[in-house]
Amino acid sequence: MLRPASDRPPQKEQQEAIEHIDEVQNEIDRLNEQASEEILKVEQKYNKLRQPFFQKRSELIAKIPNFWVTTFVNHPQVSALLGEEDEEALHYLTRVEVTEFEDIKSGYRIDFYFDENPYFENKILSKEFHLNESGDPSSKSTEIKWKSGKDLTKRSSQTQNKASRKRQHEEPESFFTWFTDHSDAGADELGEVIKDDIWPNPLQYYLEDEGEDD
Amino acid sequence: MLRPASDRPPQKEQQEAIEHIDEVQNEIDRLNEQASEEILKVEQKYNKLRQPFFQKRSELIAKIPNFWVTTFVNHPQVSALLGEEDEEALHYLTRVEVTEFEDIKSGYRIDFYFDENPYFENKILSKEFHLNESGDPSSKSTEIKWKSGKDLTKRSSQTQNKASRKRQHEEPESFFTWFTDHSDAGADELGEVIKDDIWPNPLQYYLEDEGEDD
Structure with a gap:
């Protein structure tokens, strides 16, 4: 592959960067999970709010x-x-x-x-x-x-x-x-x-x- | 079709029920819109929170x-x-x-x-x-x-x-x-x-x- 040796930083530095990326990635993953949980809560809240209207609609449809x-x-x-x-x-x-x-x-x-x-x-x-x-x-x-x-x-x-x-x-x-x-x-x-x-x-x-x- | 006349409520009553369903449906639609807006806000909030980590990740990747x-x-x-x-x-x-x-x-x-x-x-x-x-x-x-x-x-x-x-x-x-x-x-x-x-x-x-x- 086209990786001239002169372009490469020392192996150690690269390895450290990868470990560092991994840590940052964990923070991103954690935020993704939090976002999913908050979105789920919003959906649950509105599911509850919609419920009486669905109920009313069902009663009207039955007529x-x-x-x-x-x-x-x-x-x-x-x-x-x-x-x-x-x-x-x-x-x-x-x-x-x-x-x-x-x-x-x-x-x-x-x-x-x-x-x-x-x-x-x-x-x-x-x-x-x-x-x-x-x-x-x-x-x-x-x-x-x-x-x-x-x-x-x-x-x-x-x-x-x-x-x-x-x-x-x-x-x-x-x-x-x-x-x-x-x-x-x-x-x-x-x-x-x-x-x-x-x-x-x-x-x-x-x-x-x-x-x-x- | 299988609609015995005896099963039918008066046309007027049916029409009223349909109008009523339409009103209830508008309430449901309004709640759906509110839910979408709230979810969008959550996504925007987390996009902002993730930003510095994406920035940091890009810098590390560049190494x-x-x-x-x-x-x-x-x-x-x-x-x-x-x-x-x-x-x-x-x-x-x-x-x-x-x-x-x-x-x-x-x-x-x-x-x-x-x-x-x-x-x-x-x-x-x-x-x-x-x-x-x-x-x-x-x-x-x-x-x-x-x-x-x-x-x-x-x-x-x-x-x-x-x-x-x-x-x-x-x-x-x-x-x-x-x-x-x-x-x-x-x-x-x-x-x-x-x-x-x-x-x-x-x-x-x-x-x-x-x-x-x-």
Whole structure:
């Protein structure tokens, strides 16, 4: 390499400089940690402040029939995951709640509240995402208690007509397979779309096809 | 759609609920803005606090010949951009500085300080990245004043040997084309690698091939 010997300070001086850089770096790292902690506190404070408004919003949304299924159908990424029967089942979805855990970096949970419906017994379906100490992501979900012959994740049954079988061939997955798929917890597309895109302002998607802009 | 008329509240009541949701949403948006401002203030505060340590670190790094070229060569993504002659030119790089603008979201600048060298006249090469009011990214750079026959971004000259011509065929770009490429200012790979990966801790890359860990 192009390091003429004359350019080099004595090895010792270089080694001292490296040790010194390391000390300064430790100070920088310490400040980075402090900054992260302060930012986390700000986020936690505002999460608390937003809570009563989210609560109020949920109550108002519950007054509007089919708010959530309309919102999901109007959202391009979510819509792409919805089969015809998924959509029917989602008409019973009355409430969606996103909860970021106190230590926000450690994860979040999405709860779906359903009315009594012909598809499954559960009143609430949840999926939650965690990061463990070493930063590895994982997720877990409610087990869906399907009613007989109604498991939308196994749509090979006689309940389907030709058209839906054909469509199934092209997009074999159901929205509800999301509750059993824990393969990509670190970058769960649907989870992140709901948390980061829909939850901050679901009304904009609900209103989309009503021709209202703002 | 599956909306039995009996399930629907009067149209008026629904419309009122939507208006009410809109008001609540405005409160949530207002809190989001406040949170962003507070977080920006924390980041600005720590940027100031880190400054003297970055300054000290730069002075110490300047004592170590070839610190930056070694660091770049050891970084897999940057290394991939370096031709043989780029590496020679980068032996004259004595100082790298990353400056995030006061309103951090609005952009950053990277300054490269060079010793007198056979390639170009400039003492400092800079590239800076901006977001305008509507969030559109752009970048601009110092124009490099190449010495005669030394323009590394136009390596078709007779100064190249066969091996480097061959390599040029596979990877025709020079590190220094980065200073004229403003096509992807919103996601400038090299800019972001330097700002987010190298600048926070360059020593770890410098030391990499010396077999030292920790």
